[in-house]
Amino acid sequence: MTEKVAICLVGPKKGGKSSLLASLTDCVAQSAFGYSPRLRPSLQAISQAEFAAEPADLKRADLFSIDEGDYERLKHDFAEGGVATDTLNTYEYYFRLSVNGEAPPEVVTRGPWLLEVVDSAGEIAVPPDGGAVAILNDVKAKLARQLLESEALVIVLPLVRLEDSAWTGALSRLIDRMALTKGRKLKRVVVVFSQYERLFTRLGPSAFTYACDPAIALHVLRKSLRAAPWLDRLRALEQPGGGVSVRYTVCSAYGFTKRFQNPNMDPHQPGERRFRRAGIEGHRAYSEYWRPFLTAEPILYAALGLDSAFTFSHAQLDARTEEKSAFSILA
Ligand SMILES: Nc1nc2c(ncn2[C@@H]2O[C@H](COP(=O)(O)OP(=O)(O)OP(=O)(O)O)[C@@H](O)[C@H]2O)c(=O)[nH]1
Numbered sequence: 001m002t003e004k005v006a007i008c009l010v011g012p013k014k015g016g017k018s019s020l021l022a023s024l025t026d027c028v029a030q031s032a033f034g035y036s037p038r039l040r041p042s043l044q045a046i047s048q049a050e051f052a053a054e055p056a057d058l059k060r061a062d063l064f065s066i067d068e069g070d071y072e073r074l075k076h077d078f079a080e081g082g083v084a085t086d087t088l089n090t091y092e093y094y095f096r097l098s099v100n101g102e103a104p105p106e107v108v109t110r111g112p113w114l115l116e117v118v119d120s121a122g123e124i125a126v127p128p129d130g131g132a133v134a135i136l137n138d139v140k141a142k143l144a145r146q147l148l149e150s151e152a153l154v155i156v157l158p159l160v161r162l163e164d165s166a167w168t169g170a171l172s173r174l175i176d177r178m179a180l181t182k183g184r185k186l187k188r189v190v191v192v193f194s195q196y197e198r199l200f201t202r203l204g205p206s207a208f209t210y211a212c213d214p215a216i217a218l219h220v221l222r223k224s225l226r227a228a229p230w231l232d233r234l235r236a237l238e239q240p241g242g243g244v245s246v247r248y249t250v251c252s253a254y255g256f257t258k259r260f261q262n263p264n265m266d267p268h269q270p271g272e273r274r275f276r277r278a279g280i281e282g283h284r285a286y287s288e289y290w291r292p293f294l295t296a297e298p299i300l301y302a303a304l305g306l307d308s309a310f311t312f313s314h315a316q317l318d319a320r321t322e323e324k325s326a327f328s329i330l331a
């Protein structure tokens, strides 16, 4: 049965929301994610009309005249300049998600899913503290409505020292408001740290090997979240009665291509090494992860509640494990 899921992307300005969205379908198509390659998800942009229509209303011809133009434009702008949008409004994008391979039974027996993903401007939901930017009241009201209607919230944060950030107060207030709102539909929250590839720029040819290790991502998340004052508020959302599951992950919309002056690798250039993630079998594992990197995770978790090797719960963040000596490189 077709299910509809509404997902809101929020986060500070220039956090990477629009870029994450722009690289999303490529990431899924290239299996550049931490799910098993056997999951075989597929994700296509669709028109709002198709999202709104019941399946029976869709004529066959509609399948060939899909107007997913807005999403194509977003992708194009991102590919051209590396910058997706810079706006003071919210934009809705629509997708059809299906899972074609091996997945837990509760996932495959449902679906396909029609997703509405709302891309908000950072100035609306998470403005810098003390920074007054004129946002029209009806834009604020629209986002408030969209937040209330959403099953999932994806909070996109740039991977920087959080205590220095001007928007932490605003983010705390947003989480508080979501927690207190009656009648909300919220079931899942994903916090994703963007621009992950920047951590690895000085690691030379090993960069990608480190980036592909989920234990490194977990370590980076633990370090980044240590100083986050809003973390306890997200934990509280997950308490019995809160009814929300929370995950943390990392991503890079740029991934590991030379094109954006990023670390050292483009598997399509002669002489470049190919990379693979240890423990993932099969030919599809080769050339994984080069561009973009893990931007599928937040949206697939938001839609399906399905964990990948790179989505981490509070319990995983809290578990004390032996930290490999390799981590000192990133300290
Ligand atoms: N290094 C790096 N930079 C990125 C990546 N993704 C986005 N950026 C840059 O980060 C900046 C912000 O990206 P956007 O996607 O526009 O951010 P946003 O959250 O949509 O911002 P607003 O719409 O203004 O709220 C842009 O200059 C991008 O080029 C990435 O994966 N790596």
Ligand SMILES: [Mg+2]
Binding pocket: 017, 018, 019, 084, 085, 086, 087, 119, 120, 121, 122
């Ligand atoms: Mg944007």
